[in-house]
Amino acid sequence: MKTRQVRTALIGCGKVGRIHAGALATLNCSKLVAVCDGHHERAEGFAKEFGGDAFVDVAEMIETAEPEAVCICTPHPLHADPAVLALNAGVHVLVEKPLAATLADCDRMIAAAKASGATLSVVSQRRWFEPVARVKAAILAEKIGKPSLAVVGMFNWRDASYYESDPWRGRWATEGGGVLVNQAPHQLDLLHWFMGEIEEISGAWSNINHPTVEVEDTAVAIVRFKSGALGSIVASLGQKPGLFTHVHVHGSNGASVGVETDRGASFIAGVSSIAEPPLNDLWNVPGEEDRLSTFRDVDRNRFSRIDATSHYHVLQIEEFLHAIILRHAPAVSGEDGRTVVAMFTAIYRSQRDGMPVKFPVIA
Numbered sequence: 537m538k539t540r541q542v543r544t545a546l547i548g549c550g551k552v553g554r555i556h557a558g559a560l561a562t563l564n565c566s567k568l569v570a571v572c573d574g575h576h577e578r579a580e581g582f583a584k585e586f587g588g589d590a591f592v593d594v595a596e597m598i599e600t601a602e603p604e605a606v607c608i609c610t611p612h613p614l615h616a617d618p619a620v621l622a623l624n625a626g627v628h629v630l631v632e633k634p635l636a637a638t639l640a641d642c643d644r645m646i647a648a649a650k651a652s653g654a655t656l657s658v659v660s661q662r663r664w665f666e667p668v669a670r671v672k673a674a675i676l677a678e679k680i681g682k683p684s685l686a687v688v689g690m691f692n693w694r695d696a697s698y699y700e701s702d703p704w705r706g707r708w709a710t711e712g713g714g715v716l717v718n719q720a721p722h723q724l725d726l727l728h729w730f731m732g733e734i735e736e737i738s739g740a741w742s743n744i745n746h747p748t749v750e751v752e753d754t755a756v757a758i759v760r761f762k763s764g765a766l767g768s769i770v771a772s773l774g775q776k777p778g779l780f781t782h783v784h785v786h787g788s789n790g791a792s793v794g795v796e797t798d799r800g801a802s803f804i805a806g807v808s809s810i811a812e813p814p815l816n817d818l819w820n821v822p823g824e825e826d827r828l829s830t831f832r833d834v835d836r837n838r839f840s841r842i843d844a845t846s847h848y849h850v851l852q853i854e855e856f857l858h859a860i861i862l863r864h865a866p867a868v869s870g871e872d873g874r875t876v877v878a879m880f881t882a883i884y885r886s887q888r889d890g891m892p893v894k895f896p897v898i899a
């Protein structure tokens with residue numbers, strides 16, 4: 537049976553936009569009809585390379601090209617306006633992470649999706665990493681009892697040339713924040729996905745190693761979950777060279793499972809690739825202690841056969857389009873995206889007010 541093709545478009549023909557355009561141009565379930573960028577030559581270049589018509593204005597693109605779904609790959613404070621425009625027109629939206637830079641923007645986007653019935657989803661492609669899915673499956677199967685303690689550790693690096701590569705990077709007004717807003721949303725999403733609803737967060741942030749930028753390069757936080765579980769977050773861009781990023785979950789039966797989502801510095805779209813495979817780095821499940829080396833062999837072997845930098849984006853974009861075709865909710869919801877924004881907002885507010893921040897966090 538031939539798959540239905542969703543009429544798709546891309547907003548934001550920049551670095552990660554290239555990965556989205558490649559997916560939208562090649563997936564069986566997508567017909568790329570338009571690409572849009574504030575810079576005309578970027579849109580023209582993408583149209584030539586990937587297909588579709590080029591636009592500089594989102595409203596005009598939606599009216600003329602009539603996409604059913606768009607991927608939004610603009611800088612963080614510029615996610616909400618094109619998303620609301622599209623959702624108001626009944627167009628389904630997949631936004632790059634984080635959903636937005638502020639809770640007020642998240643609420644506008646979620647309200648627009650509710651009002652029109654269109655789907656709102658957010659990229660969190662690390663959920664499709666096999667070792668991440670294995671951790672989630674182990675938790676669901678209660679192999680660690682109840683998840684009772686989680687540890688996120690990100691020891692990453694970005695140098696001055698990264699911040700100089702685009703004028704929006706490194707500033708509160710145009711990036712919305714630092715490591716919490718740009719690099720850590722993936723692991724914040726995994727933490728919430730693994731552990732469940734959050735009760736409160738206390739946190740602190742600093743810029744320890746990047747004197748030329750305004751935003752934080754380091755943050756730490758204590759998370760209390762509604763279940764009574766605890767979590768800790770240390771997210772930093774201050775280790776040169778970048779070391780690793782992991783998410784570990786310890787359970788009520790004493791067992792532990794974990795994943796190293798990134799080795800070294802995490803990849804920079806359009807600049808570097810995922811150089812080493814994501815791997816389980818902890819698997820103390822009773823009766824499964826010998827499985828870690830097999831998991832790692834399987835995952836290393838797969839890594840040598842795929843382009844991991846685009847592969848997991850393609851899987852999530854495909855899942856989003858299938859959800860539209862089959863009229864069910866996508867794996868990652870707009871509310872999931874809002875939770876991540878609430879998590880970093882809570883850390884900023886906790887430092888500002890000198891107290892823990894209760895959930896739900898209001899805009």
Ligand SMILES: NC(=O)c1ccc[n+]([C@@H]2O[C@H](COP(=O)([O-])OP(=O)(O)OC[C@H]3O[C@@H](n4cnc5c(N)ncnc54)[C@H](O)[C@@H]3O)[C@@H](O)[C@H]2O)c1
Nearest residue numbers: 548549550551552553572573574609610612632633702805
């Ligand atoms: N999921 C991931 O692994 C991943 C990786 C890299 C970037 N990202 C996210 O992708 C987004 C973009 O990052 P990037 O590195 O590609 O940035 P970029 O600066 O390379 O690209 C952004 C593009 O958006 C365009 N743009 C800005 N406002 C626009 C508007 N109103 N209409 C149309 N086009 C507009 C710019 O001209 C630019 O071409 C950010 O949210 C970032 O956090 C995600």
